[in-house]
Amino acid sequence: NYNFSAGPGVLPTPVLTKIKNEFIKNEFTHMSIIEISHRSTQFEEIINSAEERLRDLMNISDDYGVAFIQGGGSTQFEMLPLNFANNKNRIAVLDSGNFASKAAQAAVNIGKQATILDSSKMDHYHHLPMLSTDFNADEYDYLHLTTNNTIEGATYHQSILPKTAGRLTADMSSNILAEPYDVNDFDAIFAGAQKNLGPAGVTVAIVKKDWLKEQSIENVGSMLRYQNYLDKHSMYNTPPVFSIYALNLVLEWVQEQGGVDSMYAQNIEKSSKLYDYLDNSTFYHALVDESARSLTNVVFTTADLERDQAIAKDATKEGLFNLSGHRSVGGFRASLYNAQPIEAVDALITFLKKAENNYK
Ligand code: PLP
Structure with a gap:
């Protein structure tokens, strides 16, 4: 989970x-x-x-x-x-x-x-x-x-x-x-x-x-x-x-863990993995300008807010919680704070691929 x-x-x-x-x-x-x-x-x-x-x-x-x-x-x-x-x-x-x-x-x-x-x-x-x-x-x-x-x-x-x-x-x-x-x-x-x-x-x-x-x-x-x-x-x-x-x-x-530099290196690795996946997908879209992308809050959408909601709901059944974007913007938000392990990103990407097949 x-x-x-x-x-x-x-x-x-x-x-x-x-x-x-x-x-x-x-x-x-x-x-x-x-x-x-x-x-x-x-x-x-x-x-x-x-x-x-x-x-x-x-x-x-x-x-x-x-x-x-x-x-x-x-x-x-x-x-x-x-x-x-x-x-x-x-x-x-x-x-x-x-x-x-x-x-x-x-x-x-x-x-x-x-x-x-x-x-x-x-x-x-x-x-x-x-x-x-x-x-x-x-x-x-x-x-x-x-x-x-x-x-x-x-x-x-x-x-x-x-x-x-x-x-x-x-x-x-x-x-x-x-x-x-x-x-x-x-x-x-x-x-x-x-x-x-x-x-x-x-x-x-x-x-x-x-x-x-x-x-x-x-x-x-x-x-x-x-x-x-x-x-x-x-x-x-x-x-x-x-x-x-x-x-x-x-x-x-x-x-x-080695201080902020070490956290930073891990946060770049975690967020880049997710952004790379999103950028290579035609189904999901990361919305923020590349130079300003957050390492801690990765925001994305399938460009259909109802579909996003349905997918985020499916995610909870697979033990991936709280992926819905803020109520004011919808879409998805994956928060990758320091304590989030890279395995969470791997699990998320695996899930997102599956969801793409189910909803495309
Ligand atoms: N500033 C930022 C960047 C936040 O993300 C939040 C809460 O999410 C706040 C301020 C408000 O913080 P609090 O709920 O502790 O008042």
């Missing part, structure tokens, strides 16, 4: 086994992992370790603070402008998909202005919007982009990241640790854990300390200030102990 869900995504089997074992009450402490205090030394070690591992895996320098926050990516859509759009009160957004558009709307909802510089919506987000040469970064507090568009399947890989003279923030929710990014190119990064880092409940934020120091923020509650998370070591209030514990195990697993 393979789970192709876009989020929560598949977790590494050895991590799930460890979690299962530690759910049982420890014979010395008489507590399971979900019963320990966040003020205990046991948890302190866990959260320190999670931060250290993330810093190691992403090469995060001391110029950046790392915070573990609840509320998911959607809360970050509000926290970013609350903390960082205080000078011009205006952000710039490249509308590369549903979540970029939501980030722009969230900024507007909290009273900031958001300018969509370019959008690929007319093309169903099959290519990436880019910065025009006359982009004037001085007019905005920062530029917001979504590195990987989970629903539509287009990615700003490091090599095609827009270059701005101003501040850059990125939503890396669905491809953090799946491919290398130079953290120094960004002023703030966030990622909900539930796709590539662990279970839902914790969101990682990596913010430039100097930039935070420059802000004079009024009327922003304590729970929405990054500085409070950094000052209190993400324990201003009770943190999501279980989610951070599981995140730490996933980060350990990524380190054991």
